[in-house]
Amino acid sequence: MIAHRIKENELSKLLELYEHLHDNEDPLPSEQIIFRKNGLGKMVLQAALDFAWENNCYKVMLMTGRLNKGTFRFYGSAGFDRNSKQAFIIKK
Numbered sequence: 412m413i414a415h416r417i418k419e420n421e422l423s424k425l426l427e428l429y430e431h432l433h434d435n436e437d438p439l440p441s442e443q444i445i446f447r448k449n450g451l452g453k454m455v456l457q458a459a460l461d462f463a464w465e466n467n468c469y470k471v472m473l474m475t476g477r478l479n480k481g482t483f484r485f486y487g488s489a490g491f492d493r494n495s496k497q498a499f500i501i502k503k
Contacts, residue, residue, distance in 0.1 A: 456489045474498055
């Protein structure tokens with residue numbers, strides 16, 4: 412995969428994708444599958460990690476409500492360890 416810095420004119424499309432993915436907990440509809448498997452997610456995660464390390468953060472924590480193996484593989488392949496911490500959530 413080739414990663415590159417996000418250009419200003421690309422940011423709005425990535426934000427639209429982010430908003431689409433986080434509107435609800437449902438999987439993407441099949442017509443939106445084009446957003447998957449093209450490296451955008453890993454590029455966004457890498458940019459976030461680069462930003463954190465450049466700003467002297469000592470760790471980055473990520474939480475997901477997805478409980479499927481594909482999600483675990485994706486975050487694991489980006490370097491996240493799902494067994495190092497435990498999160499507890501309460502909702503009203």
